Amino acid sequence: PTIPPTTSEPTLDISEMTGVHIDPSRAPVAFGRLAIPELFAQLVEPDAARRLRALASLCDLTHDPERLYQVVSEGFLDQLEVLLKDGDAAVRTRTCELLHLVTSHNIARQALLSSPLLARLSQLLDDPSPLCRTRAHRVMNSLALLPAGAKALQALVPKLMLKLQEEQEEKEEEVQALLLSTLSCCSRLDAAPALSHRGVTLIGRKLSHACSNIRREAAGAMMALSVIVIAMSQVCEAAVLPVLADLLRDQDVDVQANAAGAIMNTVVITTGKHQCLELDVLPVLLELLSQRKPDVEEEQRRKALVLYSLRALTSLAEAPEGRRRLLLQLPLLVGRSEPPEEDADIRRAARTAVNVVTWTP
């Protein structure tokens, strides 16, 4: 009898151990080198329950990097493609889980990106089973975090936008958050496809969602989109700025940071500047800047927020109205640019802000 996988139920009764499967939901694992090939051989059996058990064992085994390497290097990943088309929803879900585990390693990610599994995965996004869809989204998300993955997923952006539109009827929060996160990763590489599919309007609607995860991801996506000039003008037209200004007063630091980032990108154009000044965003940003938390870790989390606020203020200072108001607040900015501020990036950003504010023609 093999050493049972650690995630099984711990029945350490010797009499039960002999020859009987300890965990009925997992297939027995062969010893050493043969574990993976044997489990993959079980995956082509006609009985769905056995396939499920083999998949469960595989999920456990792939936590080990050695095994994962074996899986990838011996080319077993392609066999998973057949499973993704399987009739049984549980099998598909487990396969997605396996793929998700696999994407935590680089070789596996690269193998995935170059295999036809990606096309199959994108078909799974329309799967009838919600759990399967969630897992498929997770895999997509973890792939998108990689730049090469984001590039490969560019082709899928129209489909993802469509999904975003559909997801409005469903209340799957995790799926929406994952979807938005994937979109923001892809848009960081190239925001044009998402933009051309009405990205601004769709994501703008998500900004006021109840769940803070979704708000954060939506604000992040908006930030990624608004680096293109066209997007900036769309944002101004679509009246998204008031929503973003509201998000600045949100509870969650990440939501605030992303909203500040989106604003920072939008105020580069003149319309954005004027709208923001009308909306009275200036005091909010200044307040965010002046807050200092005692906890070092909190400060680190707020770093993004502070940086983005500084940049937004810099852009706003280019408008005469903004400059006038910021001149009054100059000490605050100078305070952030001096050595008491630990972070070099913040100091640099603050110095640029000060320069812009005190510029005269």
Add this chain to the structure above:
Amino acid sequence: MSFVSRNQKGTNGTYTFSSRPRPVENRSKYREKAHSTYGNIMYDRRVIRGNTYAQRFLSTEDLAEMQRQQELRRRAIAQKNKTKEQLRSSTPEAVQGRKHNVVQTELYLEELSYNIELSHIECQTDPLLDRPATPLFIPAKSGKDVATQIEDGELFDFDREVQPLLEVLIGKTIEQSLLEVMEEEELACLRAQQRAFQELRNAELAEVQRLQEQERRHREEKERRIAQQREALRMEKETVEKIAARAYTQQYLADLVPTVFQSLRIHGFFYDPVEKDIETNFFPWLMAEVNSKLEKRNAARQLLDTLIHDVAQKKLPLYTNLETRPEK
């Protein structure tokens, strides 16, 4: 007759039988004498004549014949029975108002019925009596008594022996969990790094955009100013040209009018109508009349000339004659 048949086992164990053909004997019913005459198979009743491939069907005539015969037979038997019945004597019928009754006349009446009197008697042996328990067999004691017992700690020390097992089990478990935790930590670390990078990148990107925008604005402003300037220059130049042109034209056109009038006068555009009329109508007519008059005169003169010429011509020979004659 000697048997000429043979049945023997064949070469591969099969049964074979062969016999010479022999004629059929005509056996009589009673075996009186052993005389065997050969019968004629043509008149042998055992031989089936005719088609042996299919069963011989009786012709319908024969069938009817057979049935009729059966009927006849049946009727004959019935008749026989009937006559037998009739022959038997029976008691006369009862008188009107009375009924015959069957009665037993023996000494002892007995009940006549079809039910047979039965009585059930059973007998069975006792079920198995309980077998008495076998008495405990205690064999007589023989030999020496020997006892043994394993005390605690004699075979092995559990705590010491279980150590390696425990180590392996716990070690594997902890190793696996450490692996997983490290994996997650590594991922979290990577993700944190990525996040930090992204934040910086976003901030710098915003800065870049801002500067780009600024640059664009400045450039556009510059271009606008340059265009404005160029426009102003152009306007100025145009004005100067206009002024120059105007001065020149004025000067040029100053004595245009008298020249024009003069030339017109020269070309005769200003005329006295009467004079013109006289010129146009009267003079030509006058000239024409004068011409015609002169023509007439001319014509007359020419006529005269021709007349004279003619006459002279005619007179010429005369005069020549006259000239010559006087000479004579």
